[in-house]
Amino acid sequence: MLDRLLDMASHGLLQVGLGMLLLYLFVMTQLTILTVTLYLHRSQAHRSIDFHPALAHIFRFWSWLTTAMVTREWVAVHRKHHAHADTVQDPHSPYILGIHQLLWRGAELYAAVRSDPDLLATYGHGTTDDWIERHIYTPHSNWGPTLLAVISVALFGVGGMAIWAVQMMWIPFWAAGVVNGVGHWRGYRNFETPDTSANMVPLAIWMGGEELHNNHHAFPSSAKFSVRRFEFDFGWLVIQLLSLLGLARVRRIVFDAKTNMAARTARRVALTPRVKVMTEFFRKVTLPVVHEELRCRDGRSPKLSIHLRRALADGGRWLPADEREHLDAWIVTHPCLHTICRLRNQLAALMETRNKDHAAEALSQWVREAQGSGIEALQQFAQSLSDSIVAPCTYLHHLDE
Structure with missing residues (x-):
């Protein structure tokens, strides 16, 4: 009996090997990335896409479970970034705060500004504001990761804690650090925006399309981040699939065709x-x-x-x-x-x-x-x-x- 309990504590209920643990981690972190880029970013912050209410709530729940981020706070911080990109008022500019600060302390920088009342009043309008948002997701945002930790340990034992720790670091590093840091530090530019945004790589797969940061700063209201033939936005592929299923409605998109200088005045x-x-x-x-x-x-x-x-x-x-x-x-x-x-x-x-x-x-x-x-x-x-x-x-x- 004791041996069974110790074995369960070590390997959890599923008793899976390292390969399955890594596969689980990959799937879970990619779902979190998609939640951030599709729901928090493109839908809530920029209103470029609407999701079916059921799917929108799945996104909200997943964000609460895996990141503890409050929708209104995230949206407010991001909108301020666009309004004051790479100035002293930018919440996360590598040119103002330093690239290493963004990479390794991105979560701390976000936490320092996210609950500012003036920030929320100015930039946090228009986000979902229902009973569950006001009574659970916002005041008890830490309950989500706590629940996730319990689930991870129950399923995978000691290894579940390692999986949970990586999940907790995923968005702070890749989104707050790499996208907000490297995305304004290194890469190529399709458009001369009034900031330092850059496209990190043309095939934007790992971070759901967020790698195409310069394109996004050029057209923040577009649901699609890729604009050139050799670029690929994985998030846009998911949006197209959801649209075919009737779960998403695109509101704004960048034209693929070449533009021309047509107005005559x-x-x-x-x-x-x-x-x-x-x-x-x-x-x-x-x-x-x-x-x-x-x-x-x-x-x-x-x-x-x-x-x-x-x-x-x-x-x-x-x-x-x-x-x-x-x-x-x-x-x-x-x-x-x-x-x-x-x-x-x-x-x-x-x-x-x-x-x-x-x-x-x-x-x-x-x-x-x-x-x-x-x-x-x-x-x-x-x-x-x-x-x-x-x-x-x-x-x-x-x-x-």
């Missing part, structure tokens, strides 16, 4: 997505001019480092003060590059202008100066900008309209 500039124009400027003006400047100096076409590409795209605003001064001094020694960087900053400021009449006048003045610069790439871009401006509706398709 400069007044649209105040309404144009800043990210589109600045991305076009970087690809059609900054990169060609930089390559030409460096080729003339070195006699060959250089390969720009990711660090330099990002600094030239955004004026080096994320660099430490000493590195930014060094970059500015280097740019001054290249007259053409100095001109396009100056005009780039002016255009970026213009894209933030909310007064339509002022925006139209300022755009005309910017175009005249760019066309008189003598820089061919800049002149061509200015001409295309004066003829046509991107319309926001070319990107987001509102399926519910």
Whole structure:
């Protein structure tokens, strides 16, 4: 009898081997990742997708059971991140707090801000607020992981505690650490967003699509994170399957087709997505001019480092003060590059202008100066900008309209 009890304590009710334990861990952690990216992130924070009430509650329960995160708190922190990305008000910017802080102390940083009343009042609106949310999931958020620990030990014995510990660390490391940290630190950029977001890898499988972080910052209201042919968003695949089953309804999605600059009035500039124009400027003006400047100096076409590409795209605003001064001094020694960087900053400021009449006048003045610069790439871009401006509706398709 004692031997049976000891054996049960060691191996649990299921008596499974290491292979099955690892398979269980993989399935459980992936379900948690999907809960975060599909429900908390895409559905609750950005309202890009609606789930069937039964499925939505399964997501809520799983989040409570495996993470102890309160929906309203998570949503509020994430929305503030988008509102103040990579500034001192950002709850989790690696450029402000340090990459190692994000990787290893992401959960602590989240806990430090999540229950701030002002944060919740400003950014926590619109989340589910029913009886079970108010009386169980929010005030007793720690009950979930406690219940999970009991279940894990009962099923797997001592090994269950190890499984439970890994589950508790999964979201703090991969979501709070890797996505929020590395996703603003290293990777490639499809769009010149006004932050440091980057796509970590094109095949976004391990973290449910969250690896495509730059795409998401460019189009936060889209339920789909992949935008290029070689990119894959695993979360979007799951959404498509759920939609076929009648369990999900997509509200907004990025178009796959190439967009064009179709609107014919400069007044649209105040309404144009800043990210589109600045991305076009970087690809059609900054990169060609930089390559030409460096080729003339070195006699060959250089390969720009990711660090330099990002600094030239955004004026080096994320660099430490000493590195930014060094970059500015280097740019001054290249007259053409100095001109396009100056005009780039002016255009970026213009894209933030909310007064339509002022925006139209300022755009005309910017175009005249760019066309008189003598820089061919800049002149061509200015001409295309004066003829046509991107319309926001070319990107987001509102399926519910």
